[in-house]
Amino acid sequence: MTRLETAPYPPGIRANQALALVAGMSDASSSHGGCHAMWKRVGLFLTVTALAATAACATPEDDDAASSSPDQPYRIVQLLGMNQTGPAALNAKAAAQAAKAAVAVLNERGGILGRKVELEIIETNGDPTTAVTKLTERLSKGRKPALVLPGNTSAEALPMAPILTEAKILSVQQAGSSALNNPQKFPYLFQVVPTNDSMAAQVVTFIKARKATKVAMLAGKDAFAQATAEATRKAIKAAGLTLAGDETYTAEDLDMTAQLERLRATNPDILFMQGAGASVGYILQSRLKLGWTDIPVVADSVATVTSLMSRAAPDGVVGAPAAQNVYVQVLAAAIVGAPEVNPGALDTMIKALKAQGEINMPLNTFFVYDAIMVAAAAAEKAGTIDDVVKLAKTLEGFTGAEKGNWALSRYAYSATSHAVALDPNSTAIIPATLLKEGRYSPQS
Known part of the structure:
Protein backbone atom coordinates (compact mmCIF):
# COMPACT_ATOMS: atom_id res chain seq x y z
CA MET A 1 0.00 0.00 0.00
CA ASN A 196 3.99 29.56 12.65
CA ASP A 197 7.68 28.66 12.37
CA SER A 198 8.08 30.88 9.32
CA MET A 199 6.42 33.84 11.03
CA ALA A 200 8.39 33.31 14.24
CA ALA A 201 11.62 33.34 12.25
CA GLN A 202 10.73 36.76 10.85
CA VAL A 203 10.01 38.07 14.37
CA VAL A 204 13.46 36.93 15.48
CA THR A 205 15.05 38.57 12.43
CA PHE A 206 13.38 41.85 13.41
CA ILE A 207 14.53 41.53 17.02
CA LYS A 208 18.14 40.83 16.07
CA ALA A 209 18.18 43.68 13.54
CA ARG A 210 17.38 46.05 16.40
CA LYS A 211 20.26 44.63 18.49
CA ALA A 212 17.76 43.48 21.11
CA THR A 213 18.53 40.48 23.31
CA LYS A 214 15.67 40.24 25.85
CA VAL A 215 12.10 39.59 24.76
CA ALA A 216 8.83 39.63 26.70
CA MET A 217 5.72 37.87 25.41
CA LEU A 218 2.00 38.33 26.00
CA ALA A 219 -0.32 35.81 24.33
CA GLY A 220 -3.81 34.41 24.61
CA LYS A 221 -4.50 31.13 26.36
CA ASP A 222 -6.43 29.41 23.56
CA ALA A 223 -4.83 26.62 21.53
CA PHE A 224 -4.21 28.71 18.43
CA ALA A 225 -2.59 31.52 20.41
CA GLN A 226 -0.36 29.12 22.27
CA ALA A 227 0.73 27.44 19.04
CA THR A 228 1.94 30.86 17.87
CA ALA A 229 3.57 31.53 21.23
CA GLU A 230 5.33 28.16 21.30
CA ALA A 231 6.79 28.65 17.81
CA THR A 232 8.03 32.08 18.90
CA ARG A 233 9.57 30.68 22.11
CA LYS A 234 11.47 28.07 20.11
CA ALA A 235 12.71 30.65 17.61
CA ILE A 236 13.85 32.97 20.41
CA LYS A 237 15.76 30.16 22.10
CA ALA A 238 17.30 28.92 18.85
CA ALA A 239 18.55 32.44 18.09
CA GLY A 240 20.31 32.68 21.44
CA LEU A 241 17.94 35.38 22.69
CA THR A 242 16.41 35.53 26.16
CA LEU A 243 12.70 35.20 26.87
CA ALA A 244 12.62 37.52 29.88
CA GLY A 245 8.89 37.31 30.61
CA ASP A 246 6.01 35.16 29.38
CA GLU A 247 2.42 36.12 30.28
CA THR A 248 -1.03 35.06 29.08
CA TYR A 249 -4.57 36.46 29.09
CA THR A 250 -8.09 35.25 28.37
CA ALA A 251 -10.71 36.69 26.05
CA GLU A 252 -12.59 37.85 29.15
CA ASP A 253 -9.72 40.06 30.36
CA LEU A 254 -10.60 43.71 29.79
CA ASP A 255 -7.47 45.09 31.44
CA MET A 256 -3.94 43.76 30.94
CA THR A 257 -2.23 46.10 33.41
CA ALA A 258 -1.17 43.33 35.81
CA GLN A 259 0.40 41.19 33.09
CA LEU A 260 2.17 44.18 31.53
CA GLU A 261 3.53 45.34 34.89
CA ARG A 262 5.08 41.92 35.48
CA LEU A 263 6.56 41.93 31.99
CA ARG A 264 7.98 45.42 32.38
CA ALA A 265 9.69 44.31 35.60
CA THR A 266 11.81 41.88 33.54
CA ASN A 267 13.33 44.87 31.70
CA PRO A 268 12.89 43.52 28.14
CA ASP A 269 14.08 45.19 24.96
CA ILE A 270 11.00 44.21 22.93
CA LEU A 271 7.45 42.99 23.67
CA PHE A 272 5.88 40.38 21.38
CA MET A 273 2.07 40.60 21.44
CA GLN A 274 -0.19 37.83 20.20
CA GLY A 275 -3.84 38.78 20.05
CA ALA A 276 -7.13 38.98 18.23
CA GLY A 277 -10.16 41.22 18.23
CA ALA A 278 -10.93 43.49 21.15
CA SER A 279 -8.11 41.99 23.24
CA VAL A 280 -5.59 43.84 21.07
CA GLY A 281 -7.17 47.16 21.99
CA TYR A 282 -7.22 46.29 25.70
CA ILE A 283 -3.52 45.41 25.62
CA LEU A 284 -2.54 48.64 23.89
CA GLN A 285 -4.71 50.77 26.17
CA SER A 286 -3.28 49.10 29.28
CA ARG A 287 0.23 49.67 27.97
CA LEU A 288 -0.57 53.34 27.36
CA LYS A 289 -2.04 53.67 30.85
CA LEU A 290 1.22 52.36 32.30
CA GLY A 291 3.23 54.75 30.16
CA TRP A 292 5.22 51.83 28.82
CA THR A 293 5.69 53.02 25.24
CA ASP A 294 9.47 53.31 25.18
CA ILE A 295 10.14 49.80 23.85
CA PRO A 296 8.85 48.37 20.55
CA VAL A 297 5.81 46.11 20.49
CA VAL A 298 5.59 43.54 17.69
CA ALA A 299 2.02 42.42 16.99
CA ASP A 300 1.62 38.98 15.42
CA SER A 301 -0.18 38.46 12.10
CA VAL A 302 -3.49 37.64 13.82
CA ALA A 303 -3.42 40.88 15.82
CA THR A 304 -2.63 42.69 12.58
CA VAL A 305 -5.88 41.46 11.02
CA THR A 306 -7.81 43.21 13.79
CA SER A 307 -9.26 46.37 12.23
CA LEU A 308 -7.97 48.49 15.12
CA MET A 309 -4.45 47.95 13.83
CA SER A 310 -5.08 49.26 10.33
CA ARG A 311 -7.50 52.16 10.85
CA ALA A 312 -7.16 55.68 12.21
CA ALA A 313 -9.10 56.94 15.22
CA PRO A 314 -11.88 56.72 16.18
CA ASP A 315 -12.27 53.30 14.48
CA GLY A 316 -8.65 52.27 15.04
CA VAL A 317 -5.39 53.19 16.73
CA VAL A 318 -3.08 54.01 13.80
CA GLY A 319 -1.56 57.40 14.47
CA ALA A 320 -2.94 57.49 18.03
CA PRO A 321 -0.79 57.40 21.22
CA ALA A 322 -1.77 53.75 21.81
CA ALA A 323 0.05 52.79 18.60
CA GLN A 324 3.29 54.53 19.51
CA ASN A 325 6.26 52.25 18.85
CA VAL A 326 3.95 49.46 17.66
CA TYR A 327 4.93 47.25 14.74
CA VAL A 328 2.79 44.73 12.88
CA GLN A 329 3.62 41.49 11.09
CA VAL A 330 2.06 41.51 7.64
CA LEU A 331 2.15 39.48 4.46
CA ALA A 332 5.03 40.84 2.40
CA ALA A 333 2.91 40.70 -0.76
CA ALA A 334 0.45 43.09 0.89
CA ILE A 335 3.02 45.91 1.00
CA VAL A 336 2.76 48.31 -1.93
CA GLY A 337 5.77 47.91 -4.19
CA ALA A 338 6.78 44.44 -2.97
CA PRO A 339 8.09 42.00 -5.61
CA GLU A 340 5.29 39.91 -7.11
CA VAL A 341 5.35 36.12 -7.03
CA ASN A 342 3.49 35.99 -10.37
CA PRO A 343 3.66 39.27 -12.30
CA GLY A 344 0.21 40.73 -12.86
CA ALA A 345 -1.52 38.19 -10.61
CA LEU A 346 -1.92 40.60 -7.69
CA ASP A 347 -3.59 43.25 -9.83
CA ASP A 423 11.17 31.69 3.33
CA PRO A 424 10.65 33.84 6.46
CA ASN A 425 10.69 36.82 4.12
CA SER A 426 7.15 35.89 3.03
CA THR A 427 6.12 38.12 5.94
CA ALA A 428 7.45 41.50 6.99
CA ILE A 429 7.29 43.64 10.12
CA ILE A 430 6.42 47.30 9.58
CA PRO A 431 5.14 50.17 11.76
CA ALA A 432 1.37 50.10 12.32
CA THR A 433 0.00 51.80 9.24
CA LEU A 434 -3.25 52.45 7.40
CA LEU A 435 -4.72 49.81 5.14
CA LYS A 436 -6.00 50.66 1.66
CA GLU A 437 -7.67 47.99 -0.45
CA GLY A 438 -5.95 45.27 1.53
CA ARG A 439 -2.46 46.72 1.18
CA TYR A 440 -0.05 48.75 3.30
CA SER A 441 2.22 51.63 2.39
CA PRO A 442 5.93 50.60 2.38
CA GLN A 443 6.70 52.46 5.63
CA SER A 444 4.88 54.78 7.99
Missing part, protein backbone atom coordinates in the same frame (compact mmCIF):
# COMPACT_ATOMS: atom_id res chain seq x y z
CA THR A 2 1.45 3.35 -1.01
CA ARG A 3 1.56 6.25 1.41
CA LEU A 4 -1.30 8.06 -0.32
CA GLU A 5 -3.73 5.16 -0.25
CA THR A 6 -6.41 4.99 2.42
CA ALA A 7 -6.57 1.84 4.54
CA PRO A 8 -9.95 0.04 4.76
CA TYR A 9 -11.37 1.53 7.96
CA PRO A 10 -14.66 0.31 9.42
CA PRO A 11 -17.63 2.64 8.66
CA GLY A 12 -17.61 5.77 10.79
CA ILE A 13 -14.07 5.55 12.16
CA ARG A 14 -13.01 8.73 10.38
CA ALA A 15 -16.01 10.50 11.79
CA ASN A 16 -15.01 9.28 15.24
CA GLN A 17 -11.64 10.95 14.69
CA ALA A 18 -13.51 14.12 13.76
CA LEU A 19 -15.58 13.74 16.90
CA ALA A 20 -12.48 13.49 19.07
CA LEU A 21 -11.20 16.75 17.65
CA VAL A 22 -14.52 18.53 18.15
CA ALA A 23 -14.93 17.14 21.65
CA GLY A 24 -11.39 18.13 22.55
CA MET A 25 -12.02 21.69 21.43
CA SER A 26 -15.29 21.67 23.34
CA ASP A 27 -13.43 20.73 26.51
CA ALA A 28 -10.79 23.37 25.93
CA SER A 29 -13.38 26.12 25.58
CA SER A 30 -15.70 24.97 28.36
CA SER A 31 -15.54 26.75 31.70
CA HIS A 32 -17.79 24.26 33.48
CA GLY A 33 -16.28 20.82 32.78
CA GLY A 34 -17.60 17.80 34.72
CA CYS A 35 -20.89 16.27 33.68
CA HIS A 36 -21.71 19.09 31.26
CA ALA A 37 -18.55 18.45 29.21
CA MET A 38 -19.02 14.68 29.42
CA TRP A 39 -22.59 14.76 28.06
CA LYS A 40 -21.54 17.24 25.38
CA ARG A 41 -18.90 14.75 24.19
CA VAL A 42 -21.43 11.90 24.24
CA GLY A 43 -23.88 13.96 22.18
CA LEU A 44 -21.22 14.86 19.63
CA PHE A 45 -20.13 11.20 19.42
CA LEU A 46 -23.65 10.03 18.56
CA THR A 47 -24.22 12.87 16.11
CA VAL A 48 -20.99 12.52 14.13
CA THR A 49 -21.09 8.72 14.05
CA ALA A 50 -24.65 8.75 12.72
CA LEU A 51 -23.73 11.31 10.07
CA ALA A 52 -20.79 9.21 8.93
CA ALA A 53 -23.09 6.24 8.43
CA THR A 54 -25.41 8.44 6.35
CA ALA A 55 -22.54 9.68 4.21
CA ALA A 56 -21.38 6.11 3.63
CA CYS A 57 -24.75 5.31 2.00
CA ALA A 58 -24.37 7.80 -0.89
CA THR A 59 -25.52 6.30 -4.17
CA PRO A 60 -22.98 5.58 -6.93
CA GLU A 61 -24.44 8.24 -9.20
CA ASP A 62 -23.66 10.83 -6.54
CA ASP A 63 -20.00 9.85 -6.25
CA ASP A 64 -16.85 9.94 -8.38
CA ALA A 65 -18.42 8.86 -11.66
CA ALA A 66 -20.65 11.91 -11.74
CA SER A 67 -17.78 14.38 -11.77
CA SER A 68 -15.58 12.40 -14.18
CA SER A 69 -17.78 13.23 -17.15
CA PRO A 70 -16.05 15.93 -19.22
CA ASP A 71 -19.22 18.02 -19.43
CA GLN A 72 -19.50 18.30 -15.65
CA PRO A 73 -18.20 21.45 -13.96
CA TYR A 74 -15.35 21.68 -11.48
CA ARG A 75 -17.27 21.87 -8.21
CA ILE A 76 -15.99 23.71 -5.15
CA VAL A 77 -17.74 23.48 -1.79
CA GLN A 78 -16.85 26.11 0.79
CA LEU A 79 -18.06 25.89 4.40
CA LEU A 80 -18.04 29.19 6.30
CA GLY A 81 -19.47 30.87 9.39
CA MET A 82 -20.47 34.21 7.93
CA ASN A 83 -23.47 34.54 10.26
CA GLN A 84 -21.45 34.29 13.47
CA THR A 85 -20.58 37.37 15.48
CA GLY A 86 -17.30 39.21 15.99
CA PRO A 87 -14.09 39.39 13.93
CA ALA A 88 -14.41 35.77 12.78
CA ALA A 89 -17.47 36.73 10.73
CA LEU A 90 -15.48 39.39 8.88
CA ASN A 91 -12.76 36.87 8.12
CA ALA A 92 -15.35 34.38 6.86
CA LYS A 93 -16.93 36.97 4.60
CA ALA A 94 -13.49 37.84 3.24
CA ALA A 95 -12.91 34.14 2.49
CA ALA A 96 -16.21 33.95 0.59
CA GLN A 97 -15.28 37.09 -1.32
CA ALA A 98 -11.92 35.54 -2.18
CA ALA A 99 -13.51 32.31 -3.42
CA LYS A 100 -16.00 34.14 -5.63
CA ALA A 101 -13.21 36.28 -7.06
CA ALA A 102 -11.04 33.26 -7.86
CA VAL A 103 -13.92 31.42 -9.54
CA ALA A 104 -14.72 34.48 -11.65
CA VAL A 105 -11.10 34.80 -12.80
CA LEU A 106 -10.82 31.10 -13.67
CA ASN A 107 -14.09 31.09 -15.63
CA GLU A 108 -13.02 34.18 -17.56
CA ARG A 109 -9.91 32.21 -18.54
CA GLY A 110 -11.72 29.09 -19.67
CA GLY A 111 -12.23 27.26 -16.39
CA ILE A 112 -10.20 24.24 -15.25
CA LEU A 113 -9.36 21.67 -17.94
CA GLY A 114 -12.06 23.32 -20.02
CA ARG A 115 -14.69 22.85 -17.30
CA LYS A 116 -16.71 25.69 -15.85
CA VAL A 117 -15.95 26.27 -12.16
CA GLU A 118 -18.94 26.32 -9.80
CA LEU A 119 -18.87 27.46 -6.16
CA GLU A 120 -21.28 26.31 -3.47
CA ILE A 121 -21.09 28.10 -0.11
CA ILE A 122 -22.57 26.40 2.96
CA GLU A 123 -23.21 28.42 6.13
CA THR A 124 -21.89 26.84 9.35
CA ASN A 125 -22.30 29.75 11.80
CA GLY A 126 -18.69 29.12 12.75
CA ASP A 127 -19.65 26.07 14.81
CA PRO A 128 -17.47 22.94 14.34
CA THR A 129 -20.34 20.53 15.04
CA THR A 130 -22.56 22.29 12.52
CA ALA A 131 -19.71 22.23 10.01
CA VAL A 132 -19.27 18.48 10.41
CA THR A 133 -23.02 17.92 10.11
CA LYS A 134 -23.42 20.02 6.98
CA LEU A 135 -20.33 18.61 5.29
CA THR A 136 -21.51 15.05 5.88
CA GLU A 137 -25.00 15.90 4.62
CA ARG A 138 -23.54 17.50 1.50
CA LEU A 139 -21.33 14.52 0.74
CA SER A 140 -24.29 12.14 1.10
CA LYS A 141 -26.17 13.77 -1.77
CA GLY A 142 -25.42 15.59 -4.96
CA ARG A 143 -22.33 15.35 -7.10
CA LYS A 144 -19.00 14.91 -5.36
CA PRO A 145 -17.01 18.16 -5.22
CA ALA A 146 -13.55 18.36 -6.73
CA LEU A 147 -12.35 20.69 -3.95
CA VAL A 148 -13.58 21.45 -0.45
CA LEU A 149 -12.60 24.57 1.49
CA PRO A 150 -13.42 23.45 5.04
CA GLY A 151 -14.04 26.50 7.16
CA ASN A 152 -12.03 29.62 7.69
CA THR A 153 -10.48 28.59 11.01
CA SER A 154 -8.59 25.61 12.35
CA ALA A 155 -11.43 24.96 14.82
CA GLU A 156 -13.72 24.19 11.88
CA ALA A 157 -11.15 22.59 9.59
CA LEU A 158 -9.73 20.08 12.07
CA PRO A 159 -12.90 18.01 12.62
CA MET A 160 -13.69 18.04 8.89
CA ALA A 161 -10.25 16.75 7.89
CA PRO A 162 -10.91 13.03 8.65
CA ILE A 163 -14.23 13.16 6.77
CA LEU A 164 -12.60 14.64 3.67
CA THR A 165 -9.84 12.05 3.87
CA GLU A 166 -12.34 9.20 4.04
CA ALA A 167 -14.23 10.66 1.07
CA LYS A 168 -10.96 11.13 -0.87
CA ILE A 169 -11.54 14.80 -1.65
CA LEU A 170 -8.82 17.36 -2.25
CA SER A 171 -8.69 20.27 0.20
CA VAL A 172 -6.40 23.28 -0.14
CA GLN A 173 -7.13 25.60 2.75
CA GLN A 174 -6.09 28.63 4.75
CA ALA A 175 -6.53 27.10 8.20
CA GLY A 176 -3.07 27.19 9.75
CA SER A 177 -3.05 24.56 12.50
CA SER A 178 0.09 22.41 12.50
CA ALA A 179 -2.14 19.42 13.35
CA LEU A 180 -3.53 19.62 9.81
CA ASN A 181 -0.06 19.18 8.33
CA ASN A 182 0.02 15.40 8.57
CA PRO A 183 0.33 13.84 5.09
CA GLN A 184 0.16 10.32 6.48
CA LYS A 185 -3.12 11.03 8.26
CA PHE A 186 -4.56 13.62 5.86
CA PRO A 187 -2.96 12.82 2.47
CA TYR A 188 -5.24 15.06 0.40
CA LEU A 189 -5.12 18.17 2.57
CA PHE A 190 -2.76 21.08 1.78
CA GLN A 191 -2.29 24.50 3.40
CA VAL A 192 -1.49 27.91 1.89
CA VAL A 193 -0.83 30.18 4.88
CA PRO A 194 2.67 30.85 6.24
CA THR A 195 3.54 28.46 9.06
CA THR A 348 -5.91 40.60 -11.21
CA MET A 349 -6.75 39.43 -7.71
CA ILE A 350 -7.47 42.93 -6.39
CA LYS A 351 -9.65 43.75 -9.40
CA ALA A 352 -11.59 40.52 -8.95
CA LEU A 353 -12.02 41.10 -5.21
CA LYS A 354 -13.31 44.64 -5.82
CA ALA A 355 -15.84 43.26 -8.28
CA GLN A 356 -17.26 41.21 -5.39
CA GLY A 357 -17.30 44.09 -2.87
CA GLU A 358 -15.14 46.45 -0.86
CA ILE A 359 -11.70 45.21 0.22
CA ASN A 360 -11.73 46.18 3.90
CA MET A 361 -9.43 43.50 5.32
CA PRO A 362 -5.70 42.77 4.92
CA LEU A 363 -4.87 40.59 1.94
CA ASN A 364 -3.82 37.70 4.18
CA THR A 365 -7.51 37.16 4.99
CA PHE A 366 -8.06 36.37 1.29
CA PHE A 367 -5.73 33.35 1.08
CA VAL A 368 -8.66 31.25 -0.18
CA TYR A 369 -8.10 32.97 -3.53
CA ASP A 370 -4.64 31.43 -3.73
CA ALA A 371 -5.93 28.09 -2.42
CA ILE A 372 -8.30 27.77 -5.36
CA MET A 373 -5.62 28.86 -7.83
CA VAL A 374 -3.16 26.29 -6.45
CA ALA A 375 -5.78 23.53 -6.73
CA ALA A 376 -6.55 24.63 -10.29
CA ALA A 377 -2.87 24.51 -11.24
CA ALA A 378 -2.57 21.00 -9.80
CA ALA A 379 -5.56 19.83 -11.85
CA GLU A 380 -4.15 21.35 -15.05
CA LYS A 381 -0.72 19.82 -14.46
CA ALA A 382 -2.09 16.40 -13.46
CA GLY A 383 -4.67 16.42 -16.24
CA THR A 384 -7.45 15.33 -13.89
CA ILE A 385 -9.92 16.61 -11.32
CA ASP A 386 -10.96 13.15 -10.09
CA ASP A 387 -7.76 11.25 -9.35
CA VAL A 388 -7.07 12.63 -5.88
CA VAL A 389 -3.94 10.52 -5.41
CA LYS A 390 -2.45 11.94 -8.59
CA LEU A 391 -3.49 15.47 -7.59
CA ALA A 392 -1.83 15.09 -4.19
CA LYS A 393 1.38 13.76 -5.72
CA THR A 394 1.35 16.63 -8.20
CA LEU A 395 1.10 19.16 -5.37
CA GLU A 396 3.87 17.38 -3.49
CA GLY A 397 6.04 18.11 -6.50
CA PHE A 398 5.52 21.88 -6.24
CA THR A 399 8.88 23.53 -5.56
CA GLY A 400 7.83 27.17 -5.21
CA ALA A 401 9.09 28.04 -8.68
CA GLU A 402 5.83 27.20 -10.47
CA LYS A 403 3.91 29.93 -12.29
CA GLY A 404 0.18 30.36 -11.88
CA ASN A 405 -2.67 32.67 -10.98
CA TRP A 406 -1.92 32.82 -7.24
CA ALA A 407 -0.82 36.21 -5.94
CA LEU A 408 0.09 36.14 -2.26
CA SER A 409 2.95 33.71 -1.87
CA ARG A 410 5.01 30.91 -3.38
CA TYR A 411 3.96 27.33 -2.68
CA ALA A 412 6.25 24.37 -2.11
CA TYR A 413 5.19 21.00 -0.69
CA SER A 414 6.66 17.55 -0.20
CA ALA A 415 5.59 14.02 0.65
CA THR A 416 6.37 14.72 4.31
CA SER A 417 4.91 18.23 4.61
CA HIS A 418 1.74 19.72 3.14
CA ALA A 419 2.36 23.05 4.84
CA VAL A 420 3.98 25.75 2.76
CA ALA A 421 7.77 25.58 2.86
CA LEU A 422 8.29 29.32 2.93
